[in-house]
Amino acid sequence: MMTKGIGMFRVYRFQNYSWARLRKDVIAGIVVGIVALPLAMAIAIASGVRPEYGLYTTIIAGFLISLFGGSFFQIGGPTATFVPVLLGLTMVYGYENLLLAGLLSGGLLVLMGIFRLGAVIHYIPKPVTIGFTAGIAVIIFSSQIHTFLGMENIKDGHILYKLKQIFVQLHTISLASVGTALICLLVIFLVQKFLPQIPAPLVGLIVSSFIATWFYPSHVQTIGSAFGGVPSTLPSIHLPEITWSKFELLFFPALSIALLGAIESLLSAVVSDGMSGKKHHSNRELIGQGVANIVTPFFGGIPAAGAIARTATNIRNGATSPVSGIVHSIFVLLVLLFLSPLTMHVPLASMAPILMLVAWNMSERKEFKFVLRSKTSDSIVLCATFLCIVLTDIAIGVMVGLGLSILFFVFRMSNEFVVRKANVELQENEITHVYTLKGPIFFGTAKQLAGLLAKDLPKDYLILSMEHVPYMDITAEAVLSSIIRRCKQHQVKFILAGLQTQPLELLQTTRLYQSLDEKYIFKSIEEAKDYAKQLEIQSSPIQVYEK
Secondary structure, three states, X not given: OHHHHHHHHHHHHOXXXXXXXXXXXXXXXXXXXXXXXXXXXXXXHHOOXXXXXXXXXXXXXXXXXHHHOOOOOOOXXXXXXXXXXXXXXXXXXXXXXXXXXXXXXXXXXXXXXXXOOHHHHHHOOHHHHHHHHHHHHHHHXXXXXXXXXXXXXXXXXXHHHHHHHHHHOHHHOXXXXXXXXXXXXXXXXXXXHHXXXXXXXXXXXXXXXXHHHHHOOOOOOEHHHXXXXXXXXXXXXXXXXXXXXXHHHHHHHHHHHHHHHHHHHHHHHHHHHHHHOOOOOHHHHXXXXXXXXXXXHHHOOOOOXXXXXXXHHHHHOOOOOOHHHHHHHHHHHHHHHHHHHHHHHOXXXXXXXXXXXHHHHHOOHHHHHHHHHHOOHHHHHHHHHHHHHHHOOHHHHHHHHHHHHHHHHHHHHHHHOXXXXXXXXXXXXXXXXXXEEEOOEOOXXXXXXXXXXXXXXOOOEEEEEEEEOOOEOHHHHHHHHHHHHHHHHOOOEEEEEOOOHHHHHHHHHXXXXXXXXHHHEEOOHHHHHHHHHHOOOEEOOOEEEEO
């Protein structure tokens, strides 16, 4: 059924396709392919693997994401977001296990799509996503400092560890590498300012590579000297060894990759929707991303996701369908087959400013400042997420951010809960109480109600109005059940009025509703008041208690 739905969706995206649309898609795809070339190699190197693995990922994953994904204009491939996770994974487990982790993450993404978890992205608080993105940007930027400076003896590790090594080894800076990196950076800025329609990173890479090769060829480390060049063919299909012990070892790294990929891809799809006016299908997008990550490791590629910058470039250059993403992959394949020998002369120092600019652009500086200036609980969530990601681990940072968001939400909802109490006097000095509840009753507020009633149980009648209670959870149901039992023990009649849909359904499911006396259940507080009048109840002034 799901496969049929995916096929129908693909057909829908290609309806009324024409030669004019094909021409636009080909142009957009070539432009995006040109942009993707230096990024793919730079991200692969930053992830601790050979540069061609980034190209393989762009070719295979990019093609499959465009073909099977749920977004019209999504461009998939290696992304900077993965760099911290993949580098750590490569260092600890090696390249072969990195491929297996990527394959497992693809399976998890497919399962996320099948079980319709695509909408979960909308429930992640904005401060968490901003802190998450900014934290990764800082890690990426800092990871390129030693390459920018031409320092070759810096060991990979935690950000503080690497910065300490850089400081200690400042005397080993290569002026040739610094000059090459600065030339690349300057060219990128000039092209972006005066020729914005041209892919600036590629121009910067070409110009700086030419200058370095012409004037000081033996003074900078290049792809050729570091990796022996880039092969001009796709690798043969290689099946990673899958064992149960490896599955247990790599499950949590794979889960981290899957979650990062899901967040990155769905955020990119949302950006795409805003720019194009189209609407993506989040669950199909997850399945498409999963298929791509299952297949790509067989060709030596690293994990892939939707790339926001490349997707935006695709739309700005006139793309009309997923064909542009397919063209972008084919273009990179053609470059690999016919122009890969030229990559031998590309200095590693030229790659550093490209990734630094990617990190700078993805850092969400304006949003970060805006949330900080709000000086609310969101500011605390943002800072905690950001600092935990930078100083500890990405997964820990996200969990801390989500945990704090939930905690602050519970506090806010608890403060919204109000109990209005009216003392009611019957004839012959009999006393009853009317409680009007307002706000959600859940684990954060239910015990407040229980404590209040525990101290203040009337003698004959207790009337509870829930007309303003839109939601209650199982904890609230347990408290209400306790109140009802206590009323029965003391022979106090319990009157319930104004149950809304969700609380009514919950009480019926737990069968607490069926245990109540029907003559004491009313659809509205007015009906309960009419009943009270029959008992000759005269209301006294209402006192308000806010808990």
